[in-house]
Amino acid sequence: MTKFILRRVLLGIIVLLGVAFITFFVARVVPSNPAAKWAGPRANPEQIAKATIELGLDKPLVVQFGKYLMDLFRGNLGNSLRTRRPITQELLESLPATVELVLLSTIAAVFIGIPLGVISAKRKDKLIDHLSRLFSIGAVSLPTFWIGLILQLVFFRILDIFPMGGQLSTEIKILMDIPKVTGFLIFDCLITGNFTILWDALWHIVLPGITIALYPIGLVARMTRSAMLEILNEDYITAARSYGLKERTVLWSYALKNSIGPTSTVVALSIGYTLVNTFLTESIFTWPGIGSYISSAVIGNDYPAIMGVTIFSAFSYVLLNLAADIIIALDPRVRT
Amino acid sequence: MEKTMKLFIVLSLISIFIITGSAFAADTPTFAVYALNSEPLTNWDPAIEFSNGIHVHNNMYEQLLRYDSIEEKIIPMLAESYTVSEDGLTWTFNLRAGVKFQNGDDFTAEDVKFSVERTMQLAAGASYIWSAVESINVVDPLTVEFKLAYKNPLDLVAATGYAAFIYSSKCVNEDNTWIDETPGCGTGPYMLRSAKWGDEVILQKFDGYWGGWQENSIDIVVFKKVSETATRRQMIETGEAAITVELPYTDVEVLKNNPEVVVSVNPSLQNLIGMFNTQKAPLDNVKLRQALAYAFPYQAVIDTVIGGYGQQSYGMVPAGLWGWSDQLPRYEYDLEKAKALLEEAGAGSDLSLVLTYTAGNEAEKSTAELYKSELAKLGVNLDIRGMPWDSQWEMALGDPSQRQDILMMYWWPDLPSPYSFLYSTFHSEDEPLFNLAYYKNPEFDQLIDGGNEMTSSDIEAAKQMFIDAQKMLLDDAASIFMYDRQDIWVTYKTIQGFKFNPAYPTVVFFHELTVQN
DSSP, X not given: OHHHHHHHHHHHHHHHHHHHXXXXXXXXXXXXXXXXXXXXXXXXXXXXXXXXXXXXXXXXXXXXXXXXXXXXHXXXXXXXXXXXXXXXXXXXXXXXXXXHHHHHHHHHIIIIIHHXXXXXXXXXXXXXXXHHHHHHHXXXXXXXXXXXXXXIIIIIIISXXXXXXXXXXXXXXXXXXXXXXXXXXXXXXXXXXXXXXXXXXXXXXXXXXHHHHHHHHHHHHHHHHHHHHHHHTSHHHHHHHHTTOOHHHIIIIIIHHHHHHHHHHHHHHHHHHXXXXXXXXXXXXXXXXXXXHHHHHHHTTOXXXXXXXXXXXXXXXXXXXXXXXXXXXXXXXXXX | OHHHHHHHHHHHXXXXXXXXXXXXXXXXXXXXEEEESSOSOSOSOTTTOOSTTHHHXXXXXXXXXXXXXXXXXXXXXXXXXXXXXXXXXXXXXEEOTTOBOTTSOBXXXXXXXXXXXXXXXXXXXXXXXXXXXXXXXXXXXXXXXXXXXXXXXXXXXXTOSSSOOBOOGGGBOTTSOBOTTOTTOOOSSEEEEEEETTTEEEEEEOTTOTTOOOTTBOSEEEEEEOOOHHHHHHHHHHTSOSEEEOOOHHHHHHHTTOTTEEEEEEEEEEEEEEEEOTTSTTTTOHHHHHHHHHTSOHHHHHHHHSTTOEEEOSSSSOTTSBTBOTTSOOOOOOHHHHHXXXXXXXXXXXXXXXXEEETTOHHHHHHHHHHHHHHHHTTOEEEEEEEOHHHHHHHHHSOGGGOXXXXXXXXXXXXXXXXXXXXXXXXXXXXXXXXXTOOOOHHHHHHHHHHHHHTTTOHHXXXXXXXXHXXXXXXXXXXXXXXXXXXEEEEETTXXXXXXXXXXXXXXXXXXXXXXO
């Protein structure tokens, strides 16, 4: 078990080093002068020369890469060329909003996707199975930005029951003190017992939440369904049934437990995918998260910030994969 | 029992929401949301910010003067009046009495000296506008004197939208860095209330503002990044946003017929030019450059690329800025003339030219493509290359034999003077910086330098000099002056008193606005 995990961790570190290497050198190859960007529009050559030294761009590439790695190791992603602020700090500021969205969609994936898959498998080829499969295929294949815009049009513009975007209503923001404890808005409202703001925040997260959650729900439902179908044909299920165990127990505890392996990998990977999906959704729903941050960085050619987000995304992928591996490793059949 | 308990909890939660919800419905302050296409600012330091922050900073901070480029006059702000010495090298500003900073401190001449000296010392952003200043002396608490190294219109410099702000010394650390998000650093009508970096800035009314407040003015202003154009459009249509900019032209056409919003189209002081490489063959030949200027499809570009929201330029100074003149000649689109001039220039049939434009800018790209197809009709091959601005610029400054033939770029003013348009772009330079036509004409230099010196004493004479100078650029066909772009603002119907001032691009001075329900 320990050996298995250690190997996975090591592999993860190699992947991250690879990503760091590629992003660093790609950013250097791209025809752009970071010093000019740092110095600002209409800077003169002296200002740019000064910026080159400030940014350490006059040193050999290998030295720069070494320093970059050292900084990365300390959690320092460098400074943004546009704002001159530490990227780590900027990321941490925009991270909570995204994490809330991603968490919500993952919870939805687990609590809606899995039961949907189980029921679908149980009632194979019945109406409910067809409907659930239709839903899953739709959820997985419809483009996120399209869903976002349609939801906005229907629920904000036509029906006017959900707000168009943002994390909170402007009125709430200007009239009330927004609790800031951890930076996670919904969580902060909960622990400070601020229900008015909580209510408003929940109201705002519904549309972007659905937009993002649809994909993982569909994916998890499909995955659970196929895993369950396979398991329901196993001998031990037949045995359990012939012992006269309640169908509910057979389904939800025997069969589901054994299908959790592939499903958890899918959940973990879909978190990574969801993180990327927020990039579009956040800009549609003016959600102040990482997606919004990266879009500004890309438009502004802010390479250190783009690199920072890339490394961060890779890091989350590796971490989530590791978590999935560990969950699977809890299954004695996988331990080798 | 359990069910009753649940019901009780749900009911009490609902009542909490209703009570708290209705409690603040009664006396909500008036607020306005300005939906911007990118982040409200990129640096809190008013001495450094040279980007989006122009929106926020011009509501929080004030300059000594402002410039009204519609009426063409100076507006007194922190300085009530000013005088210039005979030699034009000493400027004395008489400051407004009774002005307070938002933190309660009195505004004095010391603050002016501190702010401008620090801005110059940091040498970041647009601080170069002050380069003529040699020293700043405090004469008395309400009088400050600037000594210049050379003649320069300091009133226009002091009215600039960037880097001319007066701020409190309390907002700066011992090591001269700005303390981000310090409240009360300016004298402006709005002060910082809260902010979420990269997303929004919320300002609130400063009650002690020297300019006073009119009835129904806006209490709270929210500058919000809304990058998605479809969302911005919905926000303005429903009144969620009070003002927005940068909507697609097709949306603007639809919004014009929407009674909920007001669309205003104004000059922007931003123009698109295509600078010819006047130093390198084949474009060192003036006849050839003239031919190329005649081959540019001016109206087609304006109609298709910018949806008709612009006009063909008269020279380098854009419409809306003094020094612009419709008496200047223009090259009209005329392929016959172009052909004749090409022949006169003795250009072979294998003429091939390189044009660079800034990658990512759709307008520049489409313009380049339209131009390419026109030149193809003349048998001229235009090799168009979209590059990030810094590499486009690097190529333009690099090895002269490898430089582009035509460089396309937008230009915009840093200070409200034609000199800002003509000096950086066409004044002779030993090492090129922004004169990327590599244009060298001592007569032209003399004219615009003279115009700049004359600006503060005889603006009419200065204007004429700038117009004559542009005539030279046109005769020499140093550049294609493609179009002057217009800005499109969409305001919600309840917003009153909106005035634009192109000297402060896309800035909304919220102090001037009122809300009519």
